[in-house]
Amino acid sequence: MTSGADERLTAVIDVSGLETDRLLLGRTSTAERVADVLRDRIAEGFFPPGTKLSEDSIKGALGISRNTLREAFRLLTRERLLVHELNRGVFVRVVTVEDLGDIYRVRALVECAAVRGVGDPPYTGAVTEAMRAIEAAVVAGEEAARGRAWQDLSTANIRFHQGIVALAGSPRMNDLMRGVLAELRLVFHVMADPRRFHAPYLTRNRQVWESLDAGRVAEAEALLADYLADSRSQLSGAYAQQMATD
Incomplete structure (x- = not known):
């Protein structure tokens, strides 16, 4: 078989x-x-x-x-x-369930630290550029959902998180997370229903963005930490089931 x-x-x-x-x-x-x-x-x-x-x-x-x-x-x-x-x-590479847990540990450390270091508005330089990228990714994700373009929604979600990391203004962090997020994308390519794993987080993406835009950095970090924990729990269980089936 x-x-x-x-x-x-x-x-x-x-x-x-x-x-x-x-x-x-x-x-x-x-x-x-x-x-x-x-x-x-x-x-x-x-x-x-x-x-x-x-x-x-x-x-x-x-x-x-x-x-x-x-x-x-x-x-x-x-x-x-x-x-x-x-x-x-x-x-x-086919990502293992253990790999997935490690990917989320890295994401939580890097993404939450990037948000924590933003500081108070008005934003300038790399932070301003990153904020524009985050907003564009939020809008692109919402448009993809309306058009039922689920792969485009997945791409917009990845770009949202790339924007979050870019808040740190660190080329090394950007390079690190580019590989980590590409590895995460391998997980989503195995899953049969990308809508299930991305659409529920559209509202949460916007909430994080709006908190950052308003200068409520601690709130944005807390929202993001909860977001990543919930995403990890949901995806890990479904991925483990999928890998067992394969």
């Missing part, structure tokens, strides 16, 4: 869409920039969890060397987005 996980492992993925990303690499392609492209594609679900990545197909689509691609694979393996299996190749 073939499980859902086995079906994902053997799936043949069309990489033709990567050719549009080739322009992003420019004439000075580097492994880091290739990793950026692949990380985004993994987060978007272009390569679902368990998918084997074909070196020949991807390097041909992006117009890069095998060595550059392998270095990009190594970078993403360190980020826990890919896994190398001896004599089998490179696969998009």
Whole structure:
């Protein structure tokens, strides 16, 4: 009997869409920039969890060397987005239930600290830019829900949390959470009903945003902490059940 996980492992993925990303690499392609492209594609679900990545197909689509691609694979393996299996190749990682708990521990530490450090309005610099991004993500999520575009809703929710992290004005925190949130996205790609896990949090996204916008930072942090705890509880139980089924 073939499980859902086995079906994902053997799936043949069309990489033709990567050719549009080739322009992003420019004439000075580097492994880091290739990793950026692949990380985004993994987060978007272009390569679902368990998918084997074909070196020949991807390097041909992006117009890069095998060595550059392998270095990009190594970078993403360190980020826990890919896994190398001896004599089998490179696969998009399937997140474990234990991984999911750790992801939420990191999120709570980083996101709540980013909110806590905002300070009092009027906001300036990186905080102002982050606030605009948060507001835009809230609006985009609400519009996606009205249009029943559930994957767009998922993307808007990720961007909301990226905006929260950006409040800290730390490139290192942004880089850290970009990988963490991409890893979280792997979990959502396994779940069958993204609406169930994102739509209920639209109101809470707006509440966090409105508290920040009004300068009620302690309130925003408390709302976010409760939000992440509830999200972790809901998703962990459903993911454990899904993985047991697969």
